[in-house]
Amino acid sequence: MQVLNVFFKVLKKKFPSALAYIIVFFSIAIAMANMGGTTESFEDTRVTLSVIDRDKTETSKAFVDYISKNNKVVSIEDDERAITDSIYNEVVSYVVVINEGYESKISTGETEGLFSNYKSPKSSKGVFIDGKIDLYTKTLSAYILNGNTTDEAVKKTSETLGDEVEVKLESFKKDKSSEFSESFAFYFQYLPYGILSVLITALSPVLLTLNKKEIKDRTNCSCIKFSSQTAQMILGSFIFAIVLWAVFAFAGVMMNDGALSERHLLAVLNSFVFALISLAIALIVSNLAKTQESVGMLANIVGLGMSFLCGVFVPQSLLGEGVLNVARILPAYWYVRANDMLAGINNDVYSIGNFMKFLGIEIAFAVVLFVVAIVISRMKKRAY
Amino acid sequence: MENVVVKIENLVKKYKELTALDHLNLEIKEGEVFGLLGPNGSGKTTTISCLLSLLSFDEGSVEVFGKEMTPVNYEAKKQIGIIMQNVAVFEELTVYENIDYFCGLYIKDKALKKQYVEEAIEFVGLGDFKKFHPKKLSGGLLRRLNIACGIAHKPKLIILDEPTVAVDPQSRNKILEGIVELNKQGATIIYTSHYMEEVEQICTRIAIMDKGKKIAEGTTDQLKRMIKNTETIEIEVKEISDEIISEAGKLPHVYEALHNDGKLIIRCSGGKHNLIRVLDLLQNNNVNFGRVYSELPTLNDVFLEITGTALRDSE
Numbered sequence: 001m002q003v004l005n006v007f008f009k010v011l012k013k014k015f016p017s018a019l020a021y022i023i024v025f026f027s028i029a030i031a032m033a034n035m036g037g038t039t040e041s042f043e044d045t046r047v048t049l050s051v052i053d054r055d056k057t058e059t060s061k062a063f064v065d066y067i068s069k070n071n072k073v074v075s076i077e078d079d080e081r082a083i084t085d086s087i088y089n090e091v092v093s094y095v096v097v098i099n100e101g102y103e104s105k106i107s108t109g110e111t112e113g114l115f116s117n118y119k120s121p122k123s124s125k126g127v128f129i130d131g132k133i134d135l136y137t138k139t140l141s142a143y144i145l146n147g148n149t150t151d152e153a154v155k156k157t158s159e160t161l162g163d164e165v166e167v168k169l170e171s172f173k174k175d176k177s178s179e180f181s182e183s184f185a186f187y188f189q190y191l192p193y194g195i196l197s198v199l200i201t202a203l204s205p206v207l208l209t210l211n212k213k214e215i216k217d218r219t220n221c222s223c224i225k226f227s228s229q230t231a232q233m234i235l236g237s238f239i240f241a242i243v244l245w246a247v248f249a250f251a252g253v254m255m256n257d258g259a260l261s262e263r264h265l266l267a268v269l270n271s272f273v274f275a276l277i278s279l280a281i282a283l284i285v286s287n288l289a290k291t292q293e294s295v296g297m298l299a300n301i302v303g304l305g306m307s308f309l310c311g312v313f314v315p316q317s318l319l320g321e322g323v324l325n326v327a328r329i330l331p332a333y334w335y336v337r338a339n340d341m342l343a344g345i346n347n348d349v350y351s352i353g354n355f356m357k358f359l360g361i362e363i364a365f366a367v368v369l370f371v372v373a374i375v376i377s378r379m380k381k382r383a384y
Numbered sequence: 385m386e387n388v389v390v391k392i393e394n395l396v397k398k399y400k401e402l403t404a405l406d407h408l409n410l411e412i413k414e415g416e417v418f419g420l421l422g423p424n425g426s427g428k429t430t431t432i433s434c435l436l437s438l439l440s441f442d443e444g445s446v447e448v449f450g451k452e453m454t455p456v457n458y459e460a461k462k463q464i465g466i467i468m469q470n471v472a473v474f475e476e477l478t479v480y481e482n483i484d485y486f487c488g489l490y491i492k493d494k495a496l497k498k499q500y501v502e503e504a505i506e507f508v509g510l511g512d513f514k515k516f517h518p519k520k521l522s523g524g525l526l527r528r529l530n531i532a533c534g535i536a537h538k539p540k541l542i543i544l545d546e547p548t549v550a551v552d553p554q555s556r557n558k559i560l561e562g563i564v565e566l567n568k569q570g571a572t573i574i575y576t577s578h579y580m581e582e583v584e585q586i587c588t589r590i591a592i593m594d595k596g597k598k599i600a601e602g603t604t605d606q607l608k609r610m611i612k613n614t615e616t617i618e619i620e621v622k623e624i625s626d627e628i629i630s631e632a633g634k635l636p637h638v639y640e641a642l643h644n645d646g647k648l649i650i651r652c653s654g655g656k657h658n659l660i661r662v663l664d665l666l667q668n669n670n671v672n673f674g675r676v677y678s679e680l681p682t683l684n685d686v687f688l689e690i691t692g693t694a695l696r697d698s699e
Contacts, residue, residue, distance in 0.1 A: 002485060002488040002489055005485075005488075006474065006477070006485050009474075009476065009477060009481065010474065010476045010477075013476035014476070209474065209475075209476065212472075213470075214468055214470045214471065214472030215472050215473075215474065217436075217438055217466075217468060217472065218466060218468065218472040218486060218533070218534070219489060220438060220455070221436050221438070221461060221464060221466045222461060222486070222489035222490055223458040223459075223461045223462040223489065223490055224489050225456075225458070226455070
């Protein structure tokens with residue numbers, strides 16, 4: 001096992017260069033897990049505002065009731081200086097001034113010149129209140145133009161806009177039955193980037209070293225069989241890939257407090273198949289890269305490229321159809337799709353059958369990539 | 385009768401249009417230090433690669449220790465040590481680990497391997513550098529490590545392919561002394577080089593190669609006897625008339641006289657006191673001259689006379 005021993009000795013020297021990827025991976029996973037777990041309630045935007053009613057009619061009072069709801073109303077004097085001071089001193093973000101003649105104008109369905117409003121130019125909240133006012137007046141106007149009296153229209157508008165919209169928080173924990181914690185789902189979604197980058201960065205340089213012409217010639221001149229050399233290098237690569245996967249998977253399970261349901265186990269299995277895919281890609285890179293430096297470049301291109309295209313960093317639901325069509329020819333796409341299905345965050349209905357379909361596609365990718373690695377290796381040997 | 389260690393018959397190796405080896409025949413006997421001398425691109429390394437089955441060949445046969453050499457002739461490989469032209473060691477391993485790894489490819493017994501590794505380190509004088517990584521070694525020490533990796537398992541046949549390229553004179557001498565010592569210990573040596581002085585210094589028999597062909601073979605004396613030249617006289621002369629050069633060419637045993645680059649060059653074949661006769665001629669004609677050299681023929685002269693090109697010119 002001379003070749004295997006030297007494989008691990010060289011790996012020990014090359015591994016520190018992969019540490020950066022491990023640190024980046026765990027930093028992202030931990031950060032995303034922490035961010036994802038805190039938002040569990042929804043609160044509508046509240047704006048501090050003042051309402052000055054110069055019309056003082058039932059219709060204008062109905063508007064005051066509407067705009068005061070869910071906002072903090074502060075009383076100020078009806079004076080131009082007082083209004084601008086309160087905006088300037090940030091006492092309020094918005095001052096709604098209902099112009100005299102509001103009722104008479106709106107009764108005809110007219111929506112122009114109803115208000116003289118003041119708002120802080122820096123405040124985004126002003127836009128929000130503008131929207132609310134616009135919505136109210138247009139709704140009211142629509143009811144009036146449809147033949148309702150002003151009183152009826154005010155009542156219907158208040159009912160329509162007063163309805164509370166039920167806000168349901170959507171997050172990674174969409175499907176309760178998935179039992180996936182957000183941290184677990186995030187972690188396994190980012191795993192392809194971690195495994196792929198570390199395997200390419202650490203493993204490819206080792207194989208590159210062992211296959212260096214001078215070293216290879218000297219080893220080939222010895223009495224160790226060529227098949228034994230190759231077998232020992234492949235064994236070393238598999239051991240490293242499996243140990244790396246086991247460490248990553250164990251860390252993922254620990255992030256989920258060690259809980260392992262059927263779906264968790266399938267996610268772990270999914271990651272194992274992806275580790276094999278990453279191993280095959282690392283073998284191809286070691287055959288294609290000419291120098292140790294080019295390995296780092298290829299690790300970034302393959303690792304980041306595949307991660308961005310396939311929905312590792314950005315949810316697949318946010319990717320364009322064109323990107324997804326390209327991503328389908330990459331193994332990470334199917335990994336993410338299987339993982340999303342297990343986490344219940346995509347439209348795929350969870351079933352063992354569906355999971356096996358995705359896993360089967362990944363296994364097919366792994367087989368093809370291993371075959372490509374072998375073919376390239378043989379072509380290189382023949383050329384040399 | 386001496387045992388034949390390597391027998392190469394009618395070896396032909398082609399790279400598309402280029403014939404790298406053209407019906408090469410070699411026979412290397414046990415205990416020899418056999419030199420393969422030739423300029424770069426003459427086919428030395430290709431010969432070694434075919435001999436080691438690192439390269440396939442188009443025609444001919446290679447036998448090592450009496451058996452056909454193939455990539456799976458592990459019995460023969462066990463007895464061969466190879467020191468390549470380019471240093472073949474792991475940057476990631478220490479001096480000790482490197483020798484231990486390459487020795488371990490041949491020696492399975494741990495205690496014996498340890499002993500051999502220590503002996504190899506001692507032999508190349510790297511005792512103080514055991515824990516050094518190759519990057520920390522000078523060019524000469526690196527070459528010695530390269531040699532240690534190739535000989536640690538005590539092979540019977542050691543092949544050294546240009547082991548002194550880019551090595552300082554001190555390390556070069558140390559390496560050459562080491563090779564002679566290995567030969568004394570019983571190893572047959574095949575030594576390739578384009579440095580004729582080295583080959584002359586250590587090789588018991590030499591084959592001169594050019595353009596994939598063996599153009600001459602024999603001991604140093606045998607090779608030198610093959611050529612007309614027995615003495616080359618060089619005299620620093622700034623100005624000399626064509627008549628005097630022509631007269632010098634007519635002196636007894638002189639077969640060539642020419643003035644080149646401020647030097648009068650006289651080539652002689654046999655005879656004695658050639659130098660005295662040439663100096664008398666110059667003195668009688670009042671020709672001023674500087675330093676005078678008289679050299680016996682070198683392997684470069686052999687190469688020059690056979691190929692018409694100087695060994696160094698063709699590199």
